[in-house]
Amino acid sequence: SAVISQKPSRDICQRGTSLTIQCQVDSQVTMMFWYRQQPGQSLTLIATANQGSEATYESGFVIDKFPISRPNLTFSTLTVSNMSPEDSSIYLCSVEGSAASQRVFGSGTQLSVL
Amino acid sequence: QKEVEQNSGPLSVPEGAIASLNCTYSDRVSQSFFWYRQYSGKSPELIMSIYSNGDKEDGRFTAQLNKASQYVSLLIRDSQPSDSATYLCAVNTGNQFYFGTGTSLTVIP
Numbered sequence: 001s002a003v004i005s006q007k008p009s010r011d012i013c014q015r016g017t018s019l020t021i022q023c024q025v026d027s028q029v030t031m032m033f034w035y036r037q038q039p040g041q042s043l044t045l046i047a048t049a050n051q052g053s054e055a056t057y058e059s060g061f062v063i064d065k066f067p068i069s070r071p072n073l074t075f076s077t078l079t080v081s082n083m084s085p086e087d088s089s090i091y092l093c094s095v096e097g098s099a100a101s102q103r104v105f106g107s108g109t110q111l112s113v114l
Numbered sequence: 115q116k117e118v119e120q121n122s123g124p125l126s127v128p129e130g131a132i133a134s135l136n137c138t139y140s141d142r143v144s145q146s147f148f149w150y151r152q153y154s155g156k157s158p159e160l161i162m163s164i165y166s167n168g169d170k171e172d173g174r175f176t177a178q179l180n181k182a183s184q185y186v187s188l189l190i191r192d193s194q195p196s197d198s199a200t201y202l203c204a205v206n207t208g209n210q211f212y213f214g215t216g217t218s219l220t221v222i223p
Binding site for chain 1: 165
């Protein structure tokens with residue numbers, strides 16, 4: 001399976017600021033997925049990012065709040081904009097695993113917003 | 115009704131015992147089923163995949179799938195303290211990938 005590097009691993013941010021999370025994959029992948037895991041909750045898909053096209057956002061998530069870039073087949077960024085304490089979560093980058101039906105995850109970014 | 119349901123636990127077992135984790139799903143057309151292990155503060159790690167009815171064994175882990183009952187389980191034999199984690203069940207329907215909320219497992223030395 002692909003190896004996914006994500007950074008930063010954690011950050012503490014002030015309300016109203018923005019944070020950009022980077023995701024680097026060691027092989028070319030068609031789709032990259034961004035998830036959020038709020039404390040004590042399961043994983044929620046934010047958006048799917050394909051290279052060369054706009055990301056597809058899930059219900060409840062909008063581009064202005066979570067802009068995504070996908071400049072090539074190995075890299076993507078997720079920005080959490082105008083943060084509030086409710087954005088405190090683990091943010092996870094994911095790609096398909098050894099089988100297309102699987103998902104594998106990066107190391108995650110633990111975000112705390114004060 | 116949630117797409118994937120798990121008992122949140124916590125589930126406690128003594129070291130060396132068998133831990134049994136259960137999951138039910140709602141979409142009958144689901145084709146692929148997964149178990150992830152997530153340590154506190156870490157990202158989910160894929161530990162088992164199962165695609166057809168029956169049992170699939172990998173070391174101390176056995177995944178069981180019953181599509182008629184829409185039921186997936188994970189058995190951990192000879193449980194170790196290092197198995198203490200949250201276990202997430204996930205289901206791929208072909209169009210969507212759904213996660214359960216996870217079952218917290220504690221293995222008591």
